Amino acid sequence: MSNHALNGYNPTELLICTAARLMADNTTAFIGTGIPMLAASLAQKMHAPNLVTIFEFGGTGAILDKLPLAVGGESTFHRAIAASGICDIVETAQRGFIEYGFLGGAQIDPFGNLNSTVIGDHDHPKVRLPGSGGANDVGSHCWQTIAIMRHDKRRFVRTVDFITTPGYLSGPGAREAAGLPPGTGPYRVVTNLGVLGYHPESKRMQLLATQPGVSVEEVTENTSFQLLIASHIESNPLPTAEELRILREEVDKDHLYI
């Protein structure tokens, strides 16, 4: 992380800026707690003023002037276009209206399956984590899910201890065979080391871009499984001064996350 510090931003700020760039204007995005909220707020203030933010307990189309601390908090329906409830929101996702879903997790595997339930055995867990929450719903119904994670070997594992949220499950065709909507699935993983996608045929995770100052080797060394490497690896641009200014002065001015 030292080169991040030297360049004047921290890993969390980098994650937020990278995720924000993936949020396109005039699209629907299911926003989970934490970093996705900051990224959505930054995206609205930069390039995506009509990013339709969707929060699981009922907020649709909020203008994120104030940073939400909870997915049901007042900020999630501030100047929104609708304030409904969780059934309406997830049913909207279930019938195909929500393009992007943003997620986190404690572990991710090569097929993008996510664990946020337990470390260890379910009935005698080493660590009991919060559980699915809305994550399983987002990963089941949104067209394209984007995971935002810190990148290290404990988190990028060969096999997750528990599949809380479906990625490509056991590989090509597995989602459809399980009954999940065709054409849905993991799209990107944004980390402090790079941006990853999935091979179109094998559905295995592959490196697409490295973060500033990060080598391909650094990414593979911090991944517990064999990572596919795209034929051309992009080098992500640095967070711009404008992105950092908006992030620090407007999005999270109380520095609750960054």
Next chain:
Amino acid sequence: MEVISSGIGPMIQPLDINAFREWNRAKPKALLDKRMTEADAVSRFIHDGDYIGTELYGTVRCPMSLVNEIVRQGVKDLRIAGQGVLELDMLLAAGLVKALDITYIGLEVYGVSNCLRREVESGRVETCVEWSNAAIAWRFKAAAMGVPFIPVRSMLGTDTLKYSAAKVVECPFTGDPICLLPALILDVGLIHVHRADKYGNAQIDGISGFAAELARASKTLIISTEQIVDTEEFRCHPDRTIIPYYLVDAVVEAPFGSHPGEMCYLYERDEEHIKMWVNASKDIDATQAYLDKYIYGVKDHREYLDLIGRERLESLKNVLQGVSDEQSCP
């Protein structure tokens, strides 16, 4: 319909949809004054071993004054629909939870719940049955519809389904696998609202979470409310009624009833207090000290509010958003 697979989790609340109909038929439809204190509502309606559920969740429009009273009275061996933050933390901290239909229990921005970890990892919570957030809400919706299950496309293919009590069947119309969620009927539901009349008619401002579904899935429903208003308020605006009175068994007036959580358009969350709890919850002695001071050490919600202090509460009323933003919303 062929069952393709079944979750291995138990039904920790048995399902009897016909008994639910009989129960609902017997509920009084007369306009009765149901106002009572937290202490009366909890002692009359919540018993050891009951299956309960709360709405919305710990830092947002949550019936904290009712939950604190459950802790104060030590109602134990509870089975709970587990979607929560501070409210379920309190019940877990006090060791009152025996089994969970769990979707999310955590501290949101402040991470994993220390109380959940202690209670589950030690085995004191004996059973955790897994669900997604929408799955729990849809289970209430099925009960609200008066049907035994609801088909959905969540949870398919995952361990969340494997450790749930859901079933996957071949859809009789499309032939595709689909997940069936069993209806969830609560012994007691607890909901905090913006305003209610003495009979139990209730309005909620802002997002409605899963209040409509949970209210209709509850055999017994306890409402706490920021304010008691005249029934005329409902007769003039019937479209605003989210909970009609005949669903309700108790109406508890509880200003700042969601503290330290927020109540949209009325007060913000009390960040200092929440942080204090998060820190206290990391250590067993500090957890006990918190419960001693803020729950066991006060007689009721009024004394709790006195302890928090009028000045602090007033400072939380400083709300600048949403419909209260008069400049942008004429």
